[in-house]
Amino acid sequence: MTGAVVRLLSGHDKTVREGHPWVFSGAVARVDGDPAPGDVVRVVDGRGDFIAWGHHSPGSRIRVRLLDRGEDSVIDEQWWVERLSAAIGRRRELMADPRGACRLVFSEADLLPGLVIDRYGDHCVIQVHTPGAERMRAITLELLGSLLSPAAVLDRSDAEQRRLEGLPGVNQTQDTSASDHTPAVRISDAGLIFDVSLGEGQKTGFYIDQRLNRAAAACWAAGRRVLDAFCYTGAFSVHAARAGAAGITLLDSSRDALDAAVGHLALNGLASVPTEVRRGNAFADLRRLRDEGRSFDMVILDPPRLAPTRSQAPKAARAYKDANLFAMKLLSPEGILATFSCSGGIEPAFFQEIVRWAAKDAGREVQILQKLGQPFDHPVRLDLPETEYLKGLICRIL
Numbered sequence: 001m002t003g004a005v006v007r008l009l010s011g012h013d014k015t016v017r018e019g020h021p022w023v024f025s026g027a028v029a030r031v032d033g034d035p036a037p038g039d040v041v042r043v044v045d046g047r048g049d050f051i052a053w054g055h056h057s058p059g060s061r062i063r064v065r066l067l068d069r070g071e072d073s074v075i076d077e078q079w080w081v082e083r084l085s086a087a088i089g090r091r092r093e094l095m096a097d098p099r100g101a102c103r104l105v106f107s108e109a110d111l112l113p114g115l116v117i118d119r120y121g122d123h124c125v126i127q128v129h130t131p132g133a134e135r136m137r138a139i140t141l142e143l144l145g146s147l148l149s150p151a152a153v154l155d156r157s158d159a160e161q162r163r164l165e166g167l168p169g170v171n172q173t174q175d176t177s178a179s180d181h182t183p184a185v186r187i188s189d190a191g192l193i194f195d196v197s198l199g200e201g202q203k204t205g206f207y208i209d210q211r212l213n214r215a216a217a218a219c220w221a222a223g224r225r226v227l228d229a230f231c232y233t234g235a236f237s238v239h240a241a242r243a244g245a246a247g248i249t250l251l252d253s254s255r256d257a258l259d260a261a262v263g264h265l266a267l268n269g270l271a272s273v274p275t276e277v278r279r280g281n282a283f284a285d286l287r288r289l290r291d292e293g294r295s296f297d298m299v300i301l302d303p304p305r306l307a308p309t310r311s312q313a314p315k316a317a318r319a320y321k322d323a324n325l326f327a328m329k330l331l332s333p334e335g336i337l338a339t340f341s342c343s344g345g346i347e348p349a350f351f352q353e354i355v356r357w358a359a360k361d362a363g364r365e366v367q368i369l370q371k372l373g374q375p376f377d378h379p380v381r382l383d384l385p386e387t388e389y390l391k392g393l394i395c396r397i398l
Ligand code: SAH
Pocket: 206, 207, 210, 230, 231, 232, 233, 234, 235, 236, 251, 252, 253, 254, 257, 280, 281, 282, 283, 302, 303, 304
């Protein structure tokens, strides 16, 4: 703690006073004491009254990320270690399976701005996105080592997010283990197994946040012909196949992902379930399937993040609507649509509205059977609506 002070403009302190943990650059009147990136600063209102301690990020639109509203709190490494231990402790229930995968730290939602840690079996993947979290990298790794003794810790920070915070490119393997380490980790998820590539230049390999939603969707799969659009490595399909799906159609633009999906069905003893593989642009292919006269009894629609922020929402809304519209057209009467959006820029109510537009254009009555969101290792922080990004609807298309 350097004694540096960030003073807010009068009238610009309301949202942070009410609990929002970000100070935007436009709300800052003055910075005293020349704090470096990642320094802990004292945030005060226009009159000089204390609001909170926070991490300074001079290169970012989010100038300060608030850490602690206690004026007497000491924000040092010990403070960080306590928060980190608490976050990991909250996942106790998920740690029993040594091959399980879960999120250990979810940044602001776990009161640790800029830090994300995922666990895949005995491996950890960390993401460090702010100068403040970067300062705490060494102590973070030390604590992970002492609490979990991971086989390796890999850095999969998002280069773009780091750039927005004025941070240099991504570090790779952090750990003492071999530097050419590109591990494939076999994880288990609800009794199913998946091979996850965590190495450099590869995608993270497994979307942990959809864990419970796959189980929810699988409840409807028995006896149904399932189309898994944007299937990636097939996790929804493997769940659906185990639940007794009559057939699986895998659709994705990535050949590697499709190969992995087929491999995962076999790995779980489900190779006998009739499986069709389609590689292509799913937005176009959903339409094409319809033109081919195909129909399905269940469609899973889990597109990539089309609107990371609200400004991209209008364009993304059209893409979501079209995908949902064509999915509905492909569904037999009383068919099930499990539709998702992981776009932070699209709020749950808006997503539901988009699905309603699709239903209207498809000329179908639609029932919502279940609303889905994030599992508890990806908590939503009430004071930071931005932490709520994943939503899903299981619908019956009459
Ligand atoms: N449902 C998956 C996760 C989907 S991630 C799971 O549960 O694991 C999004 C997927 O969409 C990625 O596999 C990506 O390759 C694929 N994708 C992105 N754009 C696409 C497009 N236009 N057409 C088809 N697939 C696309």
